[in-house]
Amino acid sequence: xxxxxxxxxxxxxxxxxxxxxxxxxxxxxxxxxxxxxxxxxxxxxxxxxxxxxxxxxxxxxxxxxxxxxxxxxxxxxxxxxxxxxxxxxxxxxxxxxxxxxxxxxxxxxxxxxxxxxxxxxxxxxxxxxxxxxxx
Numbered sequence: 001x002x003x004x005x006x007x008x009x010x011x012x013x014x015x016x017x018x019x020x021x022x023x024x025x026x027x028x029x030x031x032x033x034x035x036x037x038x039x040x041x042x043x044x045x046x047x048x049x050x051x052x053x054x055x056x057x058x059x060x061x062x063x064x065x066x067x068x069x070x071x072x073x074x075x076x077x078x079x080x081x082x083x084x085x086x087x088x089x090x091x092x093x094x095x096x097x098x099x100x101x102x103x104x105x106x107x108x109x110x111x112x113x114x115x116x117x118x119x120x121x122x123x124x125x126x127x128x129x130x131x132x133x134x135x
Contacts, residue, residue, distance in 0.1 A: 011035030
């Protein structure tokens with residue numbers, strides 16, 4: 001989709017401009033359950049300017065195009081999409097897990113005595129971190 005307007009649905013925008021989801025989240029716009037609403041309707045219900053949000057979305061699109069980072073996954077094979085997710089997002093997830101793990105262990109060692117709930121958080125995080133991302 002090349003032309004996004006205030007009449008475009010949130011779901012269509014999110015599917016075509018994935019970085020728009022962060023913009024929606026910043027403004028508190030529900031693009032998941034509210035995905036069938038137009039941008040204009042969603043912005044009106046949040047009492048924000050649809051034109052301002054539209055400008056931010058278009059700006060993010062332009063920046064990605066100028067950086068040569070656009071890709072229309074709706075027209076790619078499922079195998080290509082899976083390879084992209086595994087190569088891009090799984091790599092990022094593993095890097096973040098590696099970054100967070102020592103911080104969480106430190107927080108637990110320093111504050112665990114006064115905050116026993118941290119043991120459960122640490123245990124849950126470790127369990128999630130040990131799950132394979134290749135499935």
